[in-house]
Amino acid sequence: KExxxxxxxxxxxxxxxxxxxxxxxxxxxxxxxxEFPQENSVDAIFLDLPQPWLALDHxxxxxxxxxxxxxxxxxxxxxxxxxxxxxxQGWKNLETLECLKRHFERRxxxxxxxxxxxxxxxxxxxxxx
Numbered sequence: 773k774e775x776x777x778x779x780x781x782x783x784x785x786x787x788x789x790x791x792x793x794x795x796x797x798x799x800x801x802x803x804x805x806x807e808f809p810q811e812n813s814v815d816a817i818f819l820d821l822p823q824p825w826l827a828l829d830h831x832x833x834x835x836x837x838x839x840x841x842x843x844x845x846x847x848x849x850x851x852x853x854x855x856x857x858x859x860x861q862g863w864k865n866l867e868t869l870e871c872l873k874r875h876f877e878r879r880x881x882x883x884x885x886x887x888x889x890x891x892x893x894x895x896x897x898x899x900x901x
Contacts, residue, residue: 785814792823795830812836820844825857832861 776784797811816839817831824843831841841863845851855866 791819791821791827791830795827796834797830814839816840816842818842818844822850824850825854828854828857828861 773786776782776786796817811833813836814834815836817835819827819831819841821827821843824845828841835841841858843851843854845854851868855868858866
């Protein structure tokens, strides 16, 4: 919530709860009294869960027509299981993206200019005399 405020994003709702069991609607969950969205009221849901396919039924109830769902999964097996469940629920236009962490090294490459070549030749020619 603090990050959303810092980035001046005021149309996002963020809360923590067991979405596998309780979903996203306010119910008997007394631990989290934050703002709860209404059914069919959200544009997108981001799931960073070990088993996102278990929260898809609840997610589908929340998303507006034309909305999107994004699941973060580190293993291809999780991706496959989630994609299978999304297809079975009627989701269309599934897309899988792979995010790789890659370290970049800066290497300094000395460029040799035409001037350097001419200067070396002149020096070599002078040494021959």
